[in-house]
Amino acid sequence: MKQEIKVPAVGESITEATIGSWTKKSGDFVKRNEVLMLLETDKASVEVVAENDGVLTINPGCEAGAVVQIGATVATLDTDAKPAAGAAAPAAETAKAAAPASAPAGAAALPAAAGKDASAHLSPAVNRIVNEKGLDPSAIQGTGKDGRLTKGDVLEAQPGAKPAAPKAAPASAPTGAPALPAAASKQGDKKLVPMTTIRKRISEKLKEAQNTAALLTTFNEVDMGKVMELRSKYKDKFKEKYGVNLGFNGFFVKAVVEALKDFPAVNAWINGTDIEYHNYYNIGIAVSTEKGLMVPNVKDADTLSLAGIELAIRDLAAKGRDGKITPNDLGGGTFSITNGGVFGSLLSTPILNFPQSAILGLHKIQDRPMAINGKVEIRPMMYLALTYDHRIIDGKEAVSFLVKIKELVEDPERLLLEV
Missing domain, CATH: 2.40.50.100 (RNA polymerase II/Efflux pump adaptor protein, barrel-sandwich hybrid domain)
Known part of the structure; x- marks a missing residue:
């Protein structure tokens, strides 16, 4: 059938x-x-x-x-066909069948020692000349150490030469270091690889965002000390109870949702001559995969606990790495977060995930001297970047939105209590 x-x-x-x-x-x-x-x-x-x-x-x-x-x-x-019998013969049997039982009558056997010494351990430069000139390495007398072929030996040799009798090794090695074979130039060594469908789409969307939106980025910094203390204190119990690591993304997703409630324009976008507001919160999390950057989103993030958000992020990241992201995972996002800090980025200006109107960039946590109550303290600081579409979001809204996220992350108890 x-x-x-x-x-x-x-x-x-x-x-x-x-x-x-x-x-x-x-x-x-x-x-x-x-x-x-x-x-x-x-x-x-x-x-x-x-x-x-x-x-x-x-x-x-x-x-x-x-x-x-x-x-x-x-x-x-x-479905009616069956595997062909003997389709794959064992390698040893195949090699045995391919090899002749004995040399043809009248064939001249090469001296075993000469063949071994002359053809073994050819340098890349020597091997290239041998192939280009069609030489038989066993027919060339090597003058190098232990009878090995040098570049000079193969340059002087002529195709069709018969095996030569081995010469006695020199009494002592010549003074001075031997000249190293010239390295082959790689100029012009290139290849063209067609862009994948996903890579083409990523390029189109990023260029569409730049060509359409009025992009502007505002920055702030957040003290990660309290979140790190909370995470250090409860990460083992959290992992034991929920089966997922307690990361930083969950805190930022919850902070973003609360800030979006206060500034609904950041959760909206332009649709023709209208502004399309959304009363739901689907938060995209940028995931780097072999296929390229993807932004699956956590649906209805406002209804999830911290553990629920972390579980959703873990599952989306795993699907992205395994190539199992679905269109439903990627569609419907209203706001996005990208974390360049995991790769060591200290500061960046992310590009919108169009048609969304804003994207939050997280970065590397780095100890820096900060003035706290008139004293200098070393604090774990992170730069935040908010890129937004200035056509729909005013500067005051963007700055206030970012300040709201900063305040919530620096006071995680307030964030988790939603007060």
Whole structure:
């Protein structure tokens, strides 16, 4: 029975996808639930698995890199076929079968010692000249240490030369260090790799944000001392009870939600000639993956506890790393947070996740001298950056929004009590 393998629906607004790669090839016998291919859309990567055992046949024009329509048949699976017997012979038997039992009659055998000494341990420069000139290394007498071939030996040799009798090694090594083989130049060594569908979409969205929004960034700094103390005190009990680490992102998500309630324009965006306000809080968390930067979002973050937020962030990060992010995970965000501090960034100006109107940038926590009540103290400080669309958010709102986040994070008891 031939079973069609079709491109699955991966989102309401998505009509086509790109075949990123096939993990199997035509003629392969595959088992049920094995991954056959990876589909890429402008929002996510989706794995397509075999629904039954069978032999795979990929349709013409459906190779890696092909753009296919949702619902199109890209391959078939012959569920009646069985694995070919003896399809893969053991390597040792294959090598044994390929090797002749004895040398052909009349063939001249090469001296074993000469062949071994001359051809072993060729330097990269010597090996390149040997290949370019089509030389037989065993036919060249080496003048280097232990009879090894030097660059000079192979430059002077002529193709077709017969094996030479070994010469006696020199009584002593020549004075002075031998000249090192010249390193091959890498000028012009480059390759072109097509952009993935996701990378193209990331580029388009970032450029759209720059071309459309009136971007402006405001900065502040937050003393992370109290949050760090709270985290240090309860992290073990938190992990034991909820099965997830107590990080810093959860505190900032809760602070952002409270600040958005006070400044609703930051949770809105421009829709044509209207301002679209949102009475829900879907907070995007930027995740760096092999495919590129993705921003899945924590849905209804205002309804979640600190533990619920941390669990949601953990699950989204895992899905991003495993290539299992869905369009639903990526869609619907109203505000985003990006944390360059995990890579060591001290300060940055993040770009909007368009059409959103603002994004919060977190950075590295660094001990710095601060003036506290007339005295200099060393405090763990973090710079905050808020990039916003000045068309909809005034400077006063942006600065006040960021100050609100600073006040809440510096007073985590107030944040958790929501007072």
